[in-house]
Amino acid sequence: MSLLVGMDDPTINEIARKVYDIQFAQDPNLDRLYDDRQKRLFYQDILYNIGYLNTAIKLEDNYIFTSYATWLYELLCSLLKHLDRDQIKNQMVDHYSLLINEASELFTGEAVQLAQTYLRSAIAATEDAVTNIPYSERFLSGKHVAVRQAYLGAMLRSKTHEAAKIISDAAASGIPLVEIYEDILEETMHEVGELWHKNQITVDKEHYCTSTTQMVLSQFYSVIFSQERRNLTVLACCVGSELHEMGGRMVSDLFEYHGWDSIYLGAAVPQVSILAAVQEHSPDLIALSVTMPHYLIDCRDLVYSLHEKFPKLKISVGGRAFETTDHLWQKWPIDIYTKTARDLVEWAQAQFGQGSNQ
Ligand code: B12
Numbered sequence: 001m002s003l004l005v006g007m008d009d010p011t012i013n014e015i016a017r018k019v020y021d022i023q024f025a026q027d028p029n030l031d032r033l034y035d036d037r038q039k040r041l042f043y044q045d046i047l048y049n050i051g052y053l054n055t056a057i058k059l060e061d062n063y064i065f066t067s068y069a070t071w072l073y074e075l076l077c078s079l080l081k082h083l084d085r086d087q088i089k090n091q092m093v094d095h096y097s098l099l100i101n102e103a104s105e106l107f108t109g110e111a112v113q114l115a116q117t118y119l120r121s122a123i124a125a126t127e128d129a130v131t132n133i134p135y136s137e138r139f140l141s142g143k144h145v146a147v148r149q150a151y152l153g154a155m156l157r158s159k160t161h162e163a164a165k166i167i168s169d170a171a172a173s174g175i176p177l178v179e180i181y182e183d184i185l186e187e188t189m190h191e192v193g194e195l196w197h198k199n200q201i202t203v204d205k206e207h208y209c210t211s212t213t214q215m216v217l218s219q220f221y222s223v224i225f226s227q228e229r230r231n232l233t234v235l236a237c238c239v240g241s242e243l244h245e246m247g248g249r250m251v252s253d254l255f256e257y258h259g260w261d262s263i264y265l266g267a268a269v270p271q272v273s274i275l276a277a278v279q280e281h282s283p284d285l286i287a288l289s290v291t292m293p294h295y296l297i298d299c300r301d302l303v304y305s306l307h308e309k310f311p312k313l314k315i316s317v318g319g320r321a322f323e324t325t326d327h328l329w330q331k332w333p334i335d336i337y338t339k340t341a342r343d344l345v346e347w348a349q350a351q352f353g354q355g356s357n358q
Contacts, residue, residue: 015105016046019098026094033083045072049099050106057107057114062121069096069122073129077200084202085130086158092126131156133200139191143183144175152188155209156201167216177220177257178342181250185213189246210246217249223257230259232352235283237265237274238319239302240295247319248289251341255287258345271302278310285314285348290321300332307333314351316344 020043024030034042049072056065069092076088083091096119099106103115131153139148147170154163171180192209195201201209236252238245245267252264263281265274278286286306290299299317306315315334322329322337329337335351338344 012047012050012106015102016043016050019046019095019102022098023091023095027091030091038080046095049095053099053106053115053118056118057111060114062118065118066121066125069125070129073126081199082202084205085133085200086156086205087202089126089130093123096120096123096126127157133195135191136194139187139194142187143179144170147175147184148188148191151184152191152209155188155192155212156205158208160212160215163212164216164219168219171220177223178254178345180220181217181254182340182342185216186247186250189213214246214249217246217253220253224253225256227257227259229261230352232259232285232348233261233263233281233283234285234287234348235263235265235277235281236287236289237269237277238267238289238291238295239269239271239274240290240292240298241268242289242291242295243267244291244320245289247291247341248287251287251289251318251344254341254345255285255348258349260348271298271305274302275305275309278306278313283313284352285316287344288315288317289319290317291319293321293324296321296325296328303332303334314348316348318344 030042052068053065056062056068073088073092076083076092077085080088100116100119103112103119107115133156135149135152139145139152147166151163151166154160154166167180167184170184171177175184189209192201192206196203196206234252234255236248236255238248248266249264252262256262263277263283265277269277274286288299288302290296299321303315303317306313314336316336316338317329317332317334318338318341323339336344336347338347
């Protein structure tokens with residue numbers, strides 16, 4: 001039960017080269033994703049991997065190799081900033097699978113099976129490590145933390161169907177819609193932003209989490225749009241060149257769910273178009289959403305125009321940008337600022353003499 005030869009032996013190098021060539025042939029993206037230096041290190045790592053595997057086999061200690069696999073995975077995640085944790089996991093799983101195929105070239109006798117067992121354990125350990133990220137205190141406190149973690153975990157592993165099911169199961173278990181929106185989905189998106197900021201997920205993963213969450217929101221539209229009407233209209237939109245449109249969408253959806261007619265104009269709406277839309281639809285309330293502080297000036301200008309042109313219109317503002325100000329909204333002629341969509345709905349229900357649906 002031994003490795004055929006020492007690490008400097010040409011046979012080992014030959015097998016490492018073969019594993020390297022097969023892996024690059026199987027996944028043509030690798031050629032693009034790695035520069036020449038990284039390719040050399042990739043090859044070097046194959047030799048290390050074989051070395052660690054050999055040590056584990058000789059000592060008959062599976063844990064040596066699985067703990068090495070987890071350590072290597074975290075090292076690669078911090079070195080390969082352009083790659084997502086999930087992408088690195090996929091590459092490592094491909095790599096260990098190739099070594100499983102080559103085990104009989106590397107080892108003899110019982111060692112072949114041991115190698116394959118240890119490599120399978122390394123695959124499992126690497127798959128588990130994908131979601132082993134230290135989450136923020138905010139994400140880990142509050143309501144429905146377990147659902148948030150399960151939902152984010154599924155998205156970090158790119159399991160769209162699983163992620164959608166976690167949320168539909170949460171709804172089926174009786175969690176109110178507003179809590180699904182704000183305590184689960186909003187908090188998860190906030191955490192996605194933190195992970196992106198800390199460089200723990202790539203931009204494409206952040207985009208994927210956004211589009212998955214938008215798809216998940218749409219699962220609720222049959223419920224949202226089937227509530228009793230209240231003959232009230234809210235118009236919501238994002239101001240300036242604001243691209244963050246999920247907050248405004250949630251505001252709009254929660255009003256619709258409470259029987260209001262909602263008109264959601266979405267992201268980056270020019271001032272002139274917002275004024276024209278108010279003229280056309282005569283809403284009872286307008287909800288202006290700002291996430292990036294540099295669109296606060298556009299918001300202020302719009303608020304003054306709305307106030308002057310439509311004196312009866314109730315004006316509300318909200319969104320992350322206001323949390324970064326010193327109560328800026330107090331200086332503007334608006335009717336209400338609230339931190340959350342649910343608080344705005346509650347205020348509006350009281351203001352317009354309607355009880356809540358909840
Ligand atoms: C998804 C996302 C994006 C997506 C948005 C896609 C889309 N279709 O919406 C894209 C990729 C486009 C994007 C781009 C950028 N983003 Co971004 N993004 C996010 C992220 C991860 C989630 C936003 C989100 O959907 N949250 C969930 C919603 C539901 O929450 P919410 O908006 O806060 O809304 C709630 C409340 O605020 C309130 N509310 C919202 N509107 C209103 C309105 C009223 C009237 C009321 C009462 C209440 C209310 O109700 C909602 C429910 O309670 C955030 C992280 C975060 N902390 O939010 C970063 C984040 C906002 N982005 C950030 C940055 C830096 C950017 C970019 C500059 C990145 C870049 N270099 O290109 C650009 C700027 C684009 C632009 N011009 O607007 C930073 C901002 C940091 C800062 N200092 O300001 C954040 C905080 C990430 C981070 N942690 O660093 N982003």
